[in-house]
Amino acid sequence: AQSVTQLGSHVSVSEGALVLLRCNYSSSVPPYLFWYVQYPNQGLQLLLKYTSAATLVKGINGFEAEFKKSETSFHLTKPSAHMSDAAEYFCAVSDQGNQGGKLIFGQGTELSVKP
Amino acid sequence: EAGVTQFPSHSVIEKGQTVTLRCDPISGHDNLYWYRRVMGKEIKFLLHFVKESKQDESGMPNNRFLAERTGGTYSTLKVQPAELEDSGVYFCASSPWTGRNEKLFFGSGTQLSVL
Numbered sequence: 585a586q587s588v589t590q591l592g593s594h595v596s597v598s599e600g601a602l603v604l605l606r607c608n609y610s611s612s613v614p615p616y617l618f619w620y621v622q623y624p625n626q627g628l629q630l631l632l633k634y635t636s637a638a639t640l641v642k643g644i645n646g647f648e649a650e651f652k653k654s655e656t657s658f659h660l661t662k663p664s665a666h667m668s669d670a671a672e673y674f675c676a677v678s679d680q681g682n683q684g685g686k687l688i689f690g691q692g693t694e695l696s697v698k699p
Numbered sequence: 700e701a702g703v704t705q706f707p708s709h710s711v712i713e714k715g716q717t718v719t720l721r722c723d724p725i726s727g728h729d730n731l732y733w734y735r736r737v738m739g740k741e742i743k744f745l746l747h748f749v750k751e752s753k754q755d756e757s758g759m760p761n762n763r764f765l766a767e768r769t770g771g772t773y774s775t776l777k778v779q780p781a782e783l784e785d786s787g788v789y790f791c792a793s794s795p796w797t798g799r800n801e802k803l804f805f806g807s808g809t810q811l812s813v814l
Contacts, residue, residue: 588741628790628805630802684794684797686732686755689742
């Protein structure tokens with residue numbers, strides 16, 4: 585069975601500092617991996633996805649994630665945090681088969697950005 | 700283009716009552732998904748419609764939950780009778796196609812509180 589583990593339910597960084605949100609996955613098949621973000625009172629929005637084309641994936645708002653098969657990781661990074669990045673971030677893996685919309689989510693990481 | 704719309708945004712009911720949540724997907728999207736996030740836990744898949752047919756309802760917790768999508772447009776999720784453990788945020792998502800490269804568009808969710 586596939587699963588996703590996000591390390592750290594809360595992460596706090598200073599504005600301008602590096603953002604690193606950790607995600608490890610478990611999958612018996614080559615995974616499709618996603619990062620979603622939820623801003624207050626909004627729906628989940630896709631930040632980026634890995635679909636085996638390239639191990640370093642660039643997303644919106646300056647975020648990127650690197651797929652590391654040897655470490656079964658898909659950590660999300662941003663070089664310089666902005667106040668507007670404060671939100672909850674979810675890592676997810678697509679279930680096997682053709683149901684691309686059937687996602688298995690991690691528990692979420694809430695990012696706080698201090699001025 | 701209108702996004703995925705869910706209402707109500709909040710619902711507070713007493714244990715034993717009935718609640719119906721509604722989701723209006725993006726026009727033309729055949730795929731509709733329901734997810735739920737119980738407080739402090741991960742977002743979990745409930746079920747998947749393709750047009751008006753239930754493609755996968757493996758995530759439905761028990762027979763107190765009934766989802767419908769008459770005519771393949773909007774969907775409703777009824778909880779009858781509601782229990783305390785049903786409290787959480789219910790998300791709806793839609794997509795125009797299935798497959799591993801599927802892109803989901805999420806609504807902002809319905810916060811359900813069962814007292």
